[in-house]
Amino acid sequence: MGNMDPKALRSRVENISNIPTIPSVLKQLSTIIENPKISLNEISHFVSKDPALTTKILQMVNSALYGFPGRISSVNHAVMLLGLNVVKGLLLSVSVFEIMHKAMIGLREHSIGVAIASKVLAQRKGLKEPEEVFVAGLLHDVGKVILTLVYPEDYDKTVKEAEAAGISIFEAERNHFSETHAAVAGWLSEKWHFPKKLCDCIANHHRPQVSTLAPLETAIVHMADILVKARGLGFSGDNLVPEVNPKAWDTLGLAEADLREILKELEDSVEQTEEEFKS
């Protein structure tokens, strides 16, 4: 299996709704979110027709992570407090969590960990929208799920190749597909009309030095990914912790004591979240 044509790959990824194995909730949600003129009411209406989705999204926004524990009663209310982009991101991630768990055991835990660590870092850096960076963390590896859905056999082979050759998933993907999960997630986040900064962040989390629109946010998700891998929370396909990019490291300027505080906050939040996500 040689290199895939990147254009063909992109077109298949962007048309995931046509793939029969895509879960119907993701298919419908994706269609709704692709519409740039979608209104809050239309999203709320769609969500309220699906009781399971409603329960999951309300559970998520009411978790201690957002600082409104137990107080958000409707999707409309959640959008008012957190913003449309954050709610869109949360909806997409809850609708892929189940497949995520099947695609790669531990990827869901890894993604939640990276989301929390991103938010902790964003708050320490004084960013005004830490929730958006949380969403970038939550969705940063969604490309792995999409590749598994679109090319199940090839992706399985890629994961095994990475392990056998002792290389990162990122490199193995490039060898196999000519593009990576980060690019795939970037294409989709553009198609889903996420803010450009968020797309940049998701697409470049493995090469934060090329980010032009959101260098700080991208450095944050890059670092969050490394910290969660270093701590060994969940599993993302890599057995080794990837090296931190020197430019991202300088952008964040973290000392050892900062790292320990971040790890502590991460650990506490993950523990609480696990309780909340179980129910």
Added chain:
Amino acid sequence: MPKIPVEQLKPGMKLARPLQNSSGMVLMAEGAELTEARISKIENMGVDSVFIDGPSRPAQPKEDLLDALDRRFAKMGGNPQMSLIKKAVREHIEAMYG
């Protein structure tokens, strides 16, 4: 913070999260120190377990977590930033065991 079953609660422990009833009303504040009286009140509320302040001990032995940490950093050369990250995680893991 560990989640402690009600029968293992002891006076002097502090609540790490507020205790709420099903409609969200706070019955005992975060940081409240447990007394015999409060413990029996919690028992009577039909709660199974509560979050208590302090580090929670992971289920695996410390040595296993530290060995796994070494394996994840096995290929790391002399990169000072990666050494610093590894050191911070090692200290973080050690702190979880008190």
